[in-house]
Amino acid sequence: MSIAPKHIEQPSVLYMDGVSVSFDGFKALNSLSMCIEPGEMRAIIGPNGAGKTTMMDVITGKTQPDCGTVLFNDQHDLTRYDEAAVANLGIGRKFQKPSVIESLTVFENLEMSLRGGRSVWQALRHRLTAEQQDKLDHILALIDMTARLDTFAGNLSHGQKQWLEIGMLLGQQPQLLLIDEPAAGMTDEETMKTAELFKTLAQHHSLMVVEHDMDFIAALECRVTVLHEGSVLAEGSLASVKANDKVIDVYLGR
Amino acid sequence: MPVQATHMGPITRLLTQDKNGRRLLLVIAVLAIVVPFCNLLFPAESVLHISTYTMTLLGKYLCYALLAIAVDLIWGYCGILSLGHGAFFALGGYAMGMYLMRQVGDRGVYGNPELPDFMVFLNWQELPWYWLGFDSFAFSMLMVLLVPGTLAFVFGALAFRSRVSGVYLSIITQAMTYALMLAFFRNDMGFGGNNGLTDFKDILGFDLQSDGTRAGLFIASALALMLGYVISRVITASKLGRVLVAIRDSESRARFLGYRVEHYKLFVFVVSAMLAGVAGALYVPQVGIINPSEFAPIFSIEIIIWVAVGGRGSLYGAVIGAVLVNYAKTWFTGAFAELWLFLLGGLFVLTTLYLPRGVIGLWPPLQQRWHRYRQQRDLVHQEDCL
Amino acid sequence: MRIFVLFCLACCSWSAQAQLAEADLTLQRLAQQLAVASYDEKSALISQMAQLPAERKKPLLEALASNSLYSRESDQRLFVIERFKPGERIQAFFYDESLLIESRRQKRDFDKIGINNAIRRTLSSELALMEVSSGSDQQRRLAAEQLLKSPQDIDASRLQALIAQESSPAVAEVLGLVAALQQLTSADSSQRLAAIKTLQRSLYPQVRVALVQHQGRLDASNPLQAGEYQLVQKTLASIDQLQQLNGYARDLYFGLSLGAVLLLAAIGLAITFGVMGVINMAHGEMIMLGAYTTYLVQQLMPAGSEVSLLVAIPAAFLVSGLVGVVIERSVIRHLYGRPLETLLATFGISLILQQAVRSIFGPLNREVATPEWMAGTFMLNPGLELTWNRLYIIIFSLLVLVLLAWVMKRTLFGLQMRAVTMNRPMASSMGIRSGWVDALTFGLGSGIAGIAGVALSQLTNVGPNLGQAYIIDSFMVVVFGGVGNLWGTLVAAMSLGVANKVIEPFAGAVLAKILLLVFIILFIQKRPRGLFALKGRAVEG
């Protein structure tokens, strides 16, 4: 299947067209095209080396593509921005390995993530406003860590770190969230709780979730894109994708 | 509790929360008053007299302590391991040295009112342009900040924008100080070559040989150290400080949170370089000489070692480390002239192996033991009462 | 008939012997005069002695040239004394008498037959003349080259006779040049022109000097001399052109040899720092230990000084390697994952090692002899003499690198080493004893540093500060080349060496070094992970 050329009347949060990246001759992304609409939640699956992480690197400004277009909100050419600028445009990223600041407390981690005040001078003069305090309380409640706000992030369990990182994403108030394998290392119960959380989030944000756990993806109840060798292999509902012959061949099939 | 703390101003927070810092400031303040007092007011025979030797030695330690704080600020809090911080220290020192040299005026051995002795000696006809202005104290003090600051800015802007990090950054800072050392060794540079700048006469009209001036310099060093500590503490206690820690622990997380890591690194690198410059400027009049060996890479490594011995990432640990290692060096080179390298080397190895958090890492366990002892004693006491 | 011939031969040999004996007596008489002669008189005496057909004149003159000829005050007997040290025996030259030195004060009894550099010059040209008619091809050529320095010292007809009987074309050519230099001052212009033609393609510096002097004697405006003047000028121009090419070649060679030194110094660090991630400040001291091992090996086998250097290579590898293993097991083992603390600990170790060496061997530099086969120069052409030791060091450094690359890529140990450094837990779970591999890897890096010490002992001071001189350069090379990449280290070392030597002639040694440091700083901005950085996701972290 092929993605239709971009129509102005169909707005998108993220638009990628013909993106290719190669490392020393190895094609990590091969003319990848994809489009995410406002408020959409999208799950990405694909075998190892399919280019999932590289795709996220390209979106977040970490890796420069060799060619192709990456547009955010139909106006910002993301290839011209670096990580910090992309983040400040409103794209949050969660890594596969939980990446929180271990020698800061839960509270300090979240405080750092709050939107605004990114310049050195603002950071030096920073005071927490009542509005920001409310926002923090809200996030703490959402990720269920109100009781742990003084704990050093390094002392949290794996699952808690994942949640803290998601909390930090929320603090950024991004339009688009890129989430890499959130369910890895979580108990079944935590996994389902996370899926519920994402569905809540999807009411206000666009989400792109990379995941291996099929149960989790099923619980998300969203469109699924299958990546293979750096390009899109199939796209549609989980059921339709699962029925796709090509997908069965490379990924699900024996 | 931290919720409230963040509502308070950083300085208030510093005073209420930084218990060890308060103790340190108190100790320095007491030193700043007592040492000059005992030196000037008590006669040499008195038991209370503190000799000029001890005072200049302590003054030197204070300068080193400020330098160590500068290094701890970037290494302990931001993870930038600079193996070239001696360069900023030396540049500050040279700026001060140039002022002191100009103050000599026509009292040099050749009596040239314009040129320092070494220039007369090497046939310089006129003062090079970069020496202009150093007859003014204000200008020189500005240069003490600006020269190291500008070098740090240019170097940092290049390196941090290109995302040079880790050992690569350490090695190019080392290359920087090494190149500067070679350059300053050249007599053609106009900084006195290997002999450097020496034979100073007075500062702001006060005779450098007099005890009063030395006491004044000692107080100035103590004040500079206290100020340097407070500035560093204000930075580390603010949100800026937490961003620095975030950069140290996970640079990419900080980036993806939208912080321009290079700006933060650059800011703190420049501040640190300026602190180092001030330390150098106060050091020079007290030891009486500035020479390119302060640029030697080994010296910069030694600074790192002071901080590591004291314990990085706490600021007061750096102060303790600098004083401790330098005191050990003073003592060893006098008492065990032939063996001191064994002792110093052994100290470094043992510290790394058994005190990974430095000397200050010893404190919490001791404190805990003390508390337990007190509790037990109280318990026994209570039982006795019963 | 046969008897007659035999008789004649006997007669001849007897009379020859008688002549020889007589010549030796004259030699002795002249030699004894040396003791009281002035420097000018000595020169004359030496020339006279050189003319004698005496058998022993060569050893005598050689002893004189090496400043070891003494005359005993009491009886003017001549003695050869190599070193005046109590406990050594000295030998009289013309008499069968030997003497044990008991005290330094005995030196009083002897007068040294002093020579100065002018006499040394006369002596060496006389000795060269003696050798030019005897000795091997190589010796004869060297002797002939010696004659180039003072062509007027030799009689023209004698020179022609030498050329006529010379069998080796190479020696004959040099002798021809000597003759041409002589003819350059001839009054006959056709002879001069022929001489200039002979000299045309010669790159010996003496030839150029002689031509420049000759040009000075000529008057360009004189029509009789104009042609000759132009010929000289043309010859000089072509010589200069060739010399310029030689200059480039020389700079390149110097650069490569400096690069080889940098490479040797850095290779060990490329393992301990590059592969293992230990910021090894004690690396320089491993080099120093290697150099001291070379010294010790030479002390232990004084007679076999020619091979001692070869013995020192494995010895230095073992000594430094063992020290490395001990350091790894006792200190560094506890510090994996804390690279910056390895800096602190190894710095401490380097101080301890420096002081240990200073305490055991003293602060003075130690003498490491250069074996005969490494000394001196080889001649690519007469204008381009290159030093043997540098050539050996270039080859040696490449050998070490290739050997190391082979160990890393092709042996089981290399495989385990790479496995452990890439993924320690995985390697351990596969049954690799990672602790053991770590120790050996560190030992390997240290041992190679020790080998570098053997090479450096040939070039520089063997003293407690040896290591300090190379540690910073080593780090620069490894980082410039890209940490963890052996070929990067090679390219970095060689390019820094050559660049340094290309810049040095016009910027000076210091500025060249400063420029290179600035270049490295800027280069790292462009490629933050050195020349040969690994790309892609593997580097992430």
Add this chain to the structure above:
Amino acid sequence: MKKAVLTRASKLFAVTTLAAGISLANAEDTIKVGVLHSLSGTMAISETTLKDTVLMMVAEQNKKGGLLGKKLEPVVVDPASNWPLFAEKTRELLAKEGVDVIFGCWTSVSRKSVLPVIEELNGLLFYPVQYEGEESSRNVFYTGAAPNQQAIPAVDYLMKEVGVKRWVLAGTDYVYPRTTNKILESYLKSKGVDAADIMVNYTPFGHSDWQTIVSDIKGFGSAGKKTAVVSTVNGDANVPFYKELANQGISAEDIPVVAFSVGEEELSGFDTSPLVGHLAAWNYFQSADADINYDFIDQWHAYTGDDSRVTNDPMEATYIGFSMWAKAVEKAGSADVDKVRQAMYGMTVPNLTGGMATMNANHHLSKPVLIGEIQADGQFDIVWQTDGEIKGDAWTDFLPESKNIVADWTAPINCGNYNIVSKTCGSAVAAE
């Protein structure tokens, strides 16, 4: 070899126990002798020997019953080749230890660093190394050579005896070579040497790659005129320099090198056989033929327990300084600095080359100048020497700015930089 190592180790042990013991036996009835030489760092290679020399002299003096009935007590500190540390240690010696005299320093910069402290606290320093001159401090006695006691005679020798017409002045880039070369340049030009026949080259400290420079020297020397190299290359850089000279086949007959910083000790670090005939200029060589010298060498070997140890010029300078100081203390009847200083002027003691050393009022010695040729055994063969002793000149006459300055610490002048034209002390006044 093994024995030497063992004795060294045991000596080390002895010294440490001694050091520990001394601080305990800190009694009033001793005269304290400070020793301020680097025992670690880059200068340890040269300075450690001088520390041992002083300790040997002290032990010798104590065997003779000390001075004024008191024992001498050495106080050894290690300024670790760190220049600010020299100043600090001087203060420690004078203020904390209360030493009566200091023997120490090697490099000019260390002396410059010590100078303000020793003047402030009115101490007494004996400085035993040849240096650039242009200095005379009330509190320092300079027992090494001034430029007129080393450089000028050496150049004279090369010019007159060897017929050198073309000169390479090669040195390490610091003040001693710079000054010496400046003096020599002006001296050579005054003797009619063309500027094109002088090549000046400076290298950094510890320079180790001499290929290009030696090859340049070779090129410069092949221009047909007799060429010589005047080397003020310092310390560590000498070994690679000489090794490169040997390797590139520059022999003494072609281009002799005369060095001012290379003595027996430097030569003991490498094989000198390819360097036979190269020269050095000093005020002393170990090969000097004098009874007092043989005694000194025997004493040195006995003290170090190693009879391969060599002696050198700075050791002789230390020896002279110590003997003079001891004699001055006896003469003054006190170790008080000012009294000793007064007693020093005109003081004469035998030097080790068979002559007499006299201390002049400018704090510099009168010494003979010797030229030696390097021998295969690492010793020098003395080929030339001045007729008598030459008086050290604190301020050279060959530089315009110091031409009119003299030093004289006796009445009525009593000044280290006295301008003989304006007849004032300190040129500051003279300039007005």
